[in-house]
Amino acid sequence: MVTTFRPLNITWEILPEDYILPDDPVDNRTQPALANALSDSLSVAHRLPATAITGTNYGICATVNGKLVIKAPDWFYIPQITVPQAVINRSYTPRLQGDSPTVVIEFISHTDGGEYSTKPTYPPGKWFFYEQVLQVPHYIIFEPDAPRLEVYRLEGGRYQLREDGEGDRYWLPELNLALGVWEGTWQERTGHWLRWWDEAGNLLLFGSEWAEQQQQRAEAAQREVEAAQQQAEAAQREAEAERRKTEQLLAQLRAAGLEPNWDANP
Numbered sequence: 001m002v003t004t005f006r007p008l009n010i011t012w013e014i015l016p017e018d019y020i021l022p023d024d025p026v027d028n029r030t031q032p033a034l035a036n037a038l039s040d041s042l043s044v045a046h047r048l049p050a051t052a053i054t055g056t057n058y059g060i061c062a063t064v065n066g067k068l069v070i071k072a073p074d075w076f077y078i079p080q081i082t083v084p085q086a087v088i089n090r091s092y093t094p095r096l097q098g099d100s101p102t103v104v105i106e107f108i109s110h111t112d113g114g115e116y117s118t119k120p121t122y123p124p125g126k127w128f129f130y131e132q133v134l135q136v137p138h139y140i141i142f143e144p145d146a147p148r149l150e151v152y153r154l155e156g157g158r159y160q161l162r163e164d165g166e167g168d169r170y171w172l173p174e175l176n177l178a179l180g181v182w183e184g185t186w187q188e189r190t191g192h193w194l195r196w197w198d199e200a201g202n203l204l205l206f207g208s209e210w211a212e213q214q215q216q217r218a219e220a221a222q223r224e225v226e227a228a229q230q231q232a233e234a235a236q237r238e239a240e241a242e243r244r245k246t247e248q249l250l251a252q253l254r255a256a257g258l259e260p261n262w263d264a265n266p
Contacts, residue, residue: 011063012095031107035075041204051080059091062133067122071129075105102174104136108143147192
């Protein structure tokens with residue numbers, strides 16, 4: 001059965017300066033780490049332009065049927081803003097301050113956060129807000145403990161579950177990257193993470209991984225320099241040994257009353 005929603009009156013207004021934003025704590029320490037991991041690797045790979053922003057638990061605003069609605073996704077990506085970042089320090093309003101999010105991600109924990117809520121009445125559910133109001137092209141729900149990754153794509157105004165993942169990786173053309181599940185340790189957390197892969201299938205590195213890779217390359221280069229130096233020193237010692245051997249032979253010939261003529265033709 002397809003749900004039919006009543007027409008919405010959507011306007012885009014800046015959050016008033018005196019508006020008190022909710023200061024709800026995150027469900028657990030895992031969610032900020034998962035979000036930071038996504039932004040960290042994008043930044044390291046220079047895939048986060050100066051005009052793009054990512055965020056976590058940061059208010060995105062819209063006015064729906066005359067009432068202000070604010071949702072704070074666990075992670076989002078906005079490809080371009082049209083105002084200085086200092087202006088959007090407290091919240092962000094699409095259309096007025098830049099593009100709508102291209103990707104919104106919610107992390108499921110043991111606390112029900114309404115990730116699947118299609119509630120259209122005020123305050124609307126997350127699913128409804130992302131799909132019908134912001135019209136985010138990609139809505140992603142990730143449960144790290146399972147792990148379970150659900151990638152939804154906006155088609156015909158409704159989210160459709162994608163089943164075209166290759167090796168549990170899903171290509172997001174707007175970012176020219178694939179998103180998938182990776183198991184490992186980062187920042188003292190061992191478990192499942194969401195990570196990025198480029199068009200060639202290369203994993204985008206965390207900053208710590210990139211630093212370690214650079215250190216390994218520097219050490220390998222240093223080893224090559226040292227090996228070349230050792231070879232040069234060995235060649236020098238060999239040449240010195242040949243020179244001494246020649247001097248000894250000359251001394252023996254002169255002691256026998258012979259003067260070698262090296263320039264003589266055979």
